[in-house]
Amino acid sequence: MKVEDFDMFCTLLRQRSGLVLTKDKAYLLESRLMPVARKWNLKGLEDLAAVIRAKRDEALLRDVTEAMTTNESSFFRDTKPFDQFKAVVLPMLLQSRAAKKTIRIWSAACSSGQEAYSLAMLLNEEGARLAGWRIEIIGTDLSGEMVNKAKAGIYTQFEVQRGLPITLLVKYFKQVGDKWQITEDMRSRVQYREYNLLSDLSPLGQFDVIFCRNVLIYFDGPTKGKVLEAMAKQMPPDGVLYLGGAETVLGITEKFKPMEGQRGLYTLAGVPVRA
Template sequence: MTITDFDFICQILKTRSGLLLTNDKAYLLESRLLPVARKWKLATFDDLVRLIRTKNDEAVIRDVVEAMTTNESFFFRDTKPFDQFKQICLPAMLKARAAQKTLRIWSAACSSGQEAYSLAMILSEMGAQLNGWKIDIVGTDLSQEILNRAKEGMYSQFEVQRGLPITLLVKYFQQTGDRWKLSDTIRNKVQYREWNLLNDPAPLGKFDIVYCRNVLIYFDQPTKSKVLAGIAKQMPDDGFLFLGGAETVLGISDKFQLLPGQRGIYGLTGGIKAPTAFGAAPATPRA
């Protein structure tokens, strides 16, 4: 792989997905794109680059971008953000939205759906407390292939063992051979849309709670700022934003500030309230 070819593909990735690759990631680029080359009946990475340069085929470029997108996800990942959802966000929103009885949640860069379905299971466990409420959970990702997996709701033994409490596995999944199928009850609570975070999210509508976890770490600072600004426009003053444990808004955006006494959960600047005002609910069950 030449430096020119590496830079050419890196520019496509940054423009199309915001993904920023450093020079030491050349091995990763080649290893992930060789299967794409074979899919298009090409022998080498160099042949793939040549094809893109000469024909600029949108389908090939799409495959390249999707191959380089990290799709790491698992149920109740890191636990804390789901405890915060139950203990802080929901009590606040149930009180603030008592008249409208509507709530919208966005799982951005949702990958194969585990995050969105984890939220759906928490809501399902609340039972009659949510009678009469209209709750939308929207999962988005730029990869149509991974969204198809999410919609199917079929997971391997390894995937359901990563963070999913055994009580919820038994209650909401049915074993099919060596895989586990999520029940329609939970799958129907989530709708999926193909969406690129680099685009203006206005067409998706407003969201009371946004999960955008472990995504910004792949972007440069201007892209992070752009994404956060877009999310801020789609949130009400009392909304909540979840970022990953290694992510922050410091030095990137003045639209959000950390919720007092919490980690990884943000509100719009000037609009957040201390979580102690809402009380606490039991923690998310653990395996």
């Protein structure tokens, strides 16, 4: 791949999705963008780059961006965040939101929906504690293809075997051919929307809990800071932010601080919230 083409693709992806690629990731561009080139009846990445330069067709730019976004996810991924939610975050919210009886949760960069559905199942299992409560779960992703898959709630045998307890599979899924579909009731509990984290977040409204796990690792420092500060504006003083185990706010933003004793959980700086 020509250096100028690689640079052009990198600039395009950074502007549209925040994704930062280093030169050692050229192979990733080639493997993921070749199918896009073939879809548009182009011989290779050189032709793809030329077409983008000549005519910035939005449909083509969208295909390129979606092909490069990582869509790795699984049910109850890493386990601990969900244990923390059940044991720490939910009790705290039940106490502080007792008057309103409303909780809003955002699964940012939700991919094909496993995280949001995991939360829906977890909350349904807490049925007695949540009687009379209104729980909203919003899942957003840059990829329209992933959002549509999340809405359908259909997963392969491999996907449901990754992290999903057999008891929940039997209770919340039905077999459709060689795949599994989450029940209509669970699908109705999550609202999925196509949304770019680099866009204005205010139309999404305020959230008590934001899951943004294993997303910021693909962004450069300034972009991470921009996204985190935008999220801070969409949270109440005692809201909780989830980041991935390898992610941190230190040196990136002063809007958040780690929650004492809870790895991966963050609260707004200056607000005395304890687990």
